[in-house]
Amino acid sequence: MFFHFRRVSTNRKLGPMPAVMASQATCPTTCALQGAGCYAEHGPGSIMWRALTAGRAANQVTFEQLLHLIRALPKKIRWRYGTAGDLPPNDGDSIDLARANGGREAIVFTHGRRYETYRKAGQLGMHINVSTDCAADADAVLDAAPDMSVVTVLPSSAARGRHFTPAGREIAVCPATYAERVTCSSCNLCCRPRPRGVIVGFPAHGSRKRMIDRRLAQA
Template sequence: MAVTTTSANTCPPNCGLRRNGCYAESGPLAIHWRAVSEGLRGSTFDELLQEISTLRRRALWRHNQAGDLTPSSPGVIDAGLLVRLARANRGRRGFTYTHYSPTPANGAAIQQANQLGFTVNLSAQTLAQADSHASLGIAPVVVVLPQGTIRPVRTPAGRQVVVCPASLGNTDCLNCGICQQRDRAAIVGFPAHGAGAQRVQAIFFKGRPS
């Protein structure tokens, strides 16, 4: 499955996982991400759009295994670039995740991308935040879960959270595709993993009612 990596300066400044457990900041991916961020690897945005246009029809692909949507200013998604990305994706099944806060401006950009067929998942760090994101009705939602979670859970508002099938070893991303399903009702949960898993798990439990 085709994937992209975007420079670290695209990550929103208020992301709770930034330098605090983000899986892309350690391991082999971190080496590649650092090279992209330093301009030693990669291409321009226009070249990216051209590459997307060469993917076969209905191809499933993931944008940003590391990095986030391109900002126009700190904390603000560049809506124009996101629309161009969504239009380049037409006829294909691209998806991504974002830690940008769904402010009115960001939320409108994210909703428009989803309406154009490019799936942008809102990423939550706690079950309460997942409820908050889901209540907006603008995009599908994903959330981190404690290490080793294998069974579905419920948010405080009763929404179902299904554990990522690939993390359970039942399939892989290419043969699953649940994160690309824009109209799904379920929230997808990703058990904390990688070198920073303990820190990610700590963030999750801080947002959990005692």
């Protein structure tokens, strides 16, 4: 399990913020996007991700080294964990990451369903978003754990504005999708609990968006 730490991201949507990529060994086997539209498998960062997963990436770090790098970040900074990959599969490691974060504004997503671990991380000041693969899946997560912050995938054609799940829960499209001046470094939507539990929706994008659109049409 290796990680890649970039002090200042050059990704347009992220903006100039610290960013961490995790190897594929962190991904839950239950993630429906594996081999079925995962952007990290085919996107611009896929070469780096494959090298990191194989333990051959330049400047890769161990988990302990990553914790040291996170602790050394300025206290008032927003950063992104998991530009590819997921949280460490061990609950204790995820809690150690939350402790190292030290209350900073971290943007974290997970395809896992370890709700109690995410609650503990939140109590330590690291907010975690539960990723879902369609609006109905978002409803299922919130039925099981109403206190979770949830994000989901929308069809590539989804317009800006409000959308709704089958159960009537509100979905707001990620502001960076259509507003060029908005980046993760300038938006705080995903790094803290959202008013009224609004779900954040990310329209399918990248080279596999048609594959994702077909899967969403069947969901």
